Amino acid sequence: MEKAIEILKKNNYKVTKQRTDLIDYLSKFTVQYVAINDIVNYMRSLYPGMSNNTIYRNLKEFSDIGLVEYQEKNKTLVKYQCDFDHRHHHHFVCKNCGKVTELKACPIEFFTDQLPGYTVEGHAIEVYGLCADCTKKLKA
């Protein structure tokens, strides 16, 4: 939380109570995604007239500075990014329980090797299936 506030300040964003409450809520979602719609409902319970604009804008800004990640497959879901030291990584998402596992190793050279002369600027990777726990459960 304090770290997140630091990051806000470092990027010249003002620390408003809407933003701290939003971060506080988001921080519950580090290993699973939450629907933007749920965020809207929650924030409206704190700030009855809160506008979509404010929420969508903040999520986008948080994403820009690495506090938040959108699910690749479904951009209406977001999660909190708490591992501020390792911003570049990818995700495995369990289809059964929704748990997200971070994938540290990234095979981007695998692709750049196939693209001589190209300028590779970015990439999106997401892996789906069943986590170890759900694999066990569903086989029993």
Place this chain on the structure above:
Amino acid sequence: MEKAIEILKKNNYKVTKQRTDLIDYLSKFTVQYVAINDIVNYMRSLYPGMSNNTIYRNLKEFSDIGLVEYQEKNKTLVKYQCDFDHRHHHHFVCKNCGKVTELKACPIEFFTDQLPGYTVEGHAIEVYGLCADCTKKLKA
């Protein structure tokens, strides 16, 4: 085109003129994406009252049987998949000209190796940047 019709039949889909006209139009987009909205406009020029339902449903069905691919990053864009023999592949998308380059080699083991006990069912990969032509042009 004939191959696509075959695939439709093999999957027990009826061959309607709407579908053949849709495939005919889609077949122009093998190395770049087209907006679903453009497809709607085009199809309405042939069938004035054509419903969204019909177009969205057909695109989804075509995707299911491998005739069409949605862009990962922006699901409002689709392209025709003509290489029916190599369904599994990924894409490089040029941010400048929109040209799509197929990536044959796929490093999924890179991830499965990091996920002992997990069941990996699928994955989405997309790479972005400048193609070789645009890299040359933009550096001059």
Place this chain on the structure above:
DNA sequence: CCATAATTAGTAATTATTACTAATTAAACT
């Protein structure tokens, strides 16, 4: 040609996101 199950048209509703302006407020500076 007939039967029928799939497909489509036509219309409407819903969901998700963006746009705009006036009011408010955090932060910087006296």
Place this chain on the structure above:
DNA sequence: AGTTTAATTAGTAATAATTACTAATTATGG
């Protein structure tokens, strides 16, 4: 602490994208 100002938010509305529903139509198999 008060003042300034640029960023942020509320409030409202509009737009974009997608899905839902039912009656009419049509491709396909017999």
